[in-house]
Amino acid sequence: MSFAETLNRAIARNNSLLAIGLDPNPELLPPGTDWLAHLQAIVEQTYDRACAYKLSLGLYLAQGAAGMDLLTQVLAAIPDDMPTILDAKHGDLNASSYVAETAFATWGIDAITVTPYAGQDAIAPFLLYSNHAVFVLCHTSNPTAAEIQDYPATRSPDIEPLYLEVVRAARGWGTHEQVALEVGTTDPAVLAAVRSLAPERWILVRSLWSLADVSPLLKAGLDRYGSGLLVPAPVDVLAGPDVGREVAALNETIAQSRAEATRAELRCELWQPDVCLLVSRPHQQLILQLFDLDCFLFGNFVQASGERFAYYIDLRKAISNPEVFQLMLHAYAELLRPLEFDRIAGIPYGALPTATGLSLYLQQPMIYPRKEVKAHGTRRAIEGHFLPGETAVVVDDILISGKSAIEGAQKLEAAGLKVRDIVVFVDHGRGVGARLENCGYKAHAVLTLEAIAETLLAAGRINADQHCALTSEIA
Ligand SMILES: O=P(O)(O)OC[C@H]1O[C@H](OP(=O)(O)OP(=O)(O)O)[C@H](O)[C@@H]1O
Ligand SMILES: O=C(O)c1cc(=O)[nH]c(=O)[nH]1
Numbered sequence: 001m002s003f004a005e006t007l008n009r010a011i012a013r014n015n016s017l018l019a020i021g022l023d024p025n026p027e028l029l030p031p032g033t034d035w036l037a038h039l040q041a042i043v044e045q046t047y048d049r050a051c052a053y054k055l056s057l058g059l060y061l062a063q064g065a066a067g068m069d070l071l072t073q074v075l076a077a078i079p080d081d082m083p084t085i086l087d088a089k090h091g092d093l094n095a096s097s098y099v100a101e102t103a104f105a106t107w108g109i110d111a112i113t114v115t116p117y118a119g120q121d122a123i124a125p126f127l128l129y130s131n132h133a134v135f136v137l138c139h140t141s142n143p144t145a146a147e148i149q150d151y152p153a154t155r156s157p158d159i160e161p162l163y164l165e166v167v168r169a170a171r172g173w174g175t176h177e178q179v180a181l182e183v184g185t186t187d188p189a190v191l192a193a194v195r196s197l198a199p200e201r202w203i204l205v206r207s208l209w210s211l212a213d214v215s216p217l218l219k220a221g222l223d224r225y226g227s228g229l230l231v232p233a234p235v236d237v238l239a240g241p242d243v244g245r246e247v248a249a250l251n252e253t254i255a256q257s258r259a260e261a262t263r264a265e266l267r268c269e270l271w272q273p274d275v276c277l278l279v280s281r282p283h284q285q286l287i288l289q290l291f292d293l294d295c296f297l298f299g300n301f302v303q304a305s306g307e308r309f310a311y312y313i314d315l316r317k318a319i320s321n322p323e324v325f326q327l328m329l330h331a332y333a334e335l336l337r338p339l340e341f342d343r344i345a346g347i348p349y350g351a352l353p354t355a356t357g358l359s360l361y362l363q364q365p366m367i368y369p370r371k372e373v374k375a376h377g378t379r380r381a382i383e384g385h386f387l388p389g390e391t392a393v394v395v396d397d398i399l400i401s402g403k404s405a406i407e408g409a410q411k412l413e414a415a416g417l418k419v420r421d422i423v424v425f426v427d428h429g430r431g432v433g434a435r436l437e438n439c440g441y442k443a444h445a446v447l448t449l450e451a452i453a454e455t456l457l458a459a460g461r462i463n464a465d466q467h468c469a470l471t472s473e474i475a
Helices: 003-014 035-046 057-061 064-077 093-106 119-127 143-149 162-171 188-197 215-221 235-239 243-270 284-292 315-320 322-336 352-362 403-414 432-438 449-458 464-471
Strands: 018-021 052-056 084-090 111-114 133-139 179-184 203-206 229-232 296-302 308-313 343-346 366-369 391-399 418-427 442-448
Touching: 018 035, 018 229, 018 235, 018 243, 035 064, 035 243, 052 057, 052 064, 057 064, 057 084, 084 093, 093 111, 093 119, 111 119, 119 133, 133 143, 133 162, 133 188, 143 162, 162 179, 162 188, 179 188, 188 203, 188 215, 203 215, 215 229, 215 243, 235 243, 284 322, 284 449, 296 464, 308 464, 315 322, 315 391, 322 352, 322 391, 322 418, 322 442, 343 352, 343 403, 352 366, 352 391, 366 403, 391 403, 391 432, 403 418, 403 432, 418 432, 418 449, 432 442, 442 449, 449 464
Parallel strands: 018 052, 052 084, 084 111, 111 133, 133 179, 179 203, 203 229, 343 366, 343 391, 391 418, 418 442
Antiparallel strands: 296 308
8 A cells, every 4th residue: 555545544544634743862762761652652552543653763763772772663663554654854966775675674664754956857767666656855944954945035035035936846747646745943934934825735844842722723735625734743841641532632722723724725615616526527637747747737738730839748757757647557558458559559659558557558669750760770760670551550559630640650551551549638629539530540648638627627727728728729
């Protein structure tokens, strides 16, 4: 089960957003006990009142080899259905693969905190473990950190602070299930700014020394479903004599604020005239994941046809996320299964990885028409083996004018193959299906641009202008 699923289940099971720290902090060991007994007792008393456990690697490392033993023993004491977060603030590119393997594969930790300054390269090895997650450090409450994280707003108040740029970058590094954010603050405005830029991400809040008035922070940081936030239990509560009772009281306080925030939010949503909760949106998760990978871009883009649109759909990014790419391949495969064909022909370059994946998944041979014939070697126009008279199904990523798919199909036909069907992930609409039909081909698409636009708007990922950019003049 993925980190996100385990976390969602724990939140629902215990009606809790509390992340409990399990740390051998030398200042906080109650007299007359040892670390293992103390931390095990916290687990026993909070297991049905929390949604996650967080372990600070530095405090275990500080105890040397004994600390490493303690870490594995504490992890063993945590039930499997409770997600674990290793607070490592990892940021060393050279060690990322090894740390990911040890944390995720050896220790069985579910998520890890990382620093953003070594960029996506340093995060990527963690994301290869598709059931695990990273929390990217965006903001801390250390007073001197303002010099860096608030730059250049410290000097030019009109310019956005760096920590918000970190949020933007992190959203491009992976899906919302794999890339979450860590925000240390007691200032609701900071949390609100992060939440408005990242409505779909998990946020791990830090630096709450008291939950006396946690309500404004919850209001600022909860997502639109009243979730999406992990709230730490203050450390003095965990060192106190009655951890279970105090954590239960904290949980109650948070649950109340959460219920109030959710009620307020729901009231607005239910009154929106164009929201129908019963509408089922096929491939909704996949569309949202592609959005989170920045596959839907807004601006002013020249298309292959020379036209200019206010958006660009870049499905090529999906190949770098195996989990999302696999979901795309499954969706393509559903369209291909009922069709009759002997070869799968990918249109270069965008659809070559797709055709390769489908060929392996469906166990059907692949070929491809070259973009340009080389002046050396075999000078083939079509790569791969085929027999004249066989049928090829054309696979492309997107139909805009249809030119690439039609030209590819015609090259295959010129080599003696038959082509009936062209299967794409996105049909841009605006008459391209009819254009293919005029050339004797039938278009099949996993998604229309309209379905993408509706799903993104309903999920709050795009605004009305962006929706309009995607849908205007759709025929
Ligand atoms: O329907 P159309 O107007 O032809 O546009 C769609 C085509 O454009 C893109 O390819 P592009 O030419 O950008 O090349 P690439 O796949 O090699 O990146 C895309 O991969 C489609 O093949
Ligand atoms: O070249 C284009 O027209 C084009 C390609 C692509 O992948 N996405 C898109 O929106 N347009």
